[in-house]
Amino acid sequence: MRCSVQNCCNDTKRTNKSHGITFHLFPKEPTLRSAWMEALGMPDWTPKERSTICSEHFRNDDFYQTKKGMRKKKSPEKRFAS
Numbered sequence: 001m002r003c004s005v006q007n008c009c010n011d012t013k014r015t016n017k018s019h020g021i022t023f024h025l026f027p028k029e030p031t032l033r034s035a036w037m038e039a040l041g042m043p044d045w046t047p048k049e050r051s052t053i054c055s056e057h058f059r060n061d062d063f064y065q066t067k068k069g070m071r072k073k074k075s076p077e078k079r080f081a082s
């Protein structure tokens with residue numbers, strides 16, 4: 001599974017947690033989902049069911065812990081918006 005962000009080559013086959021990179025599915029919640037798309041500079045792009053983006057596009061403080069202890073993100077960094 002490749003990162004959905006344009007110009008990003010991170011792939012789950014080649015990049016993994018040992019590189020400090022994690023992959024994240026788009027949130028199902030529509031408001032959150034469009035916030036991600038907007039932050040990525042791809043507001044007109046619709047993520048597929050299994051589309052993921054990698055942790056490169058998030059700030060460290062965007063991470064939070066789920067009950068299962070998995071790292072997930074609230075919203076991606078804005079630096080890709082321009």
Ligand SMILES: [Zn+2]
Binds near residue numbers: 003
């Ligand atoms: Zn990426």
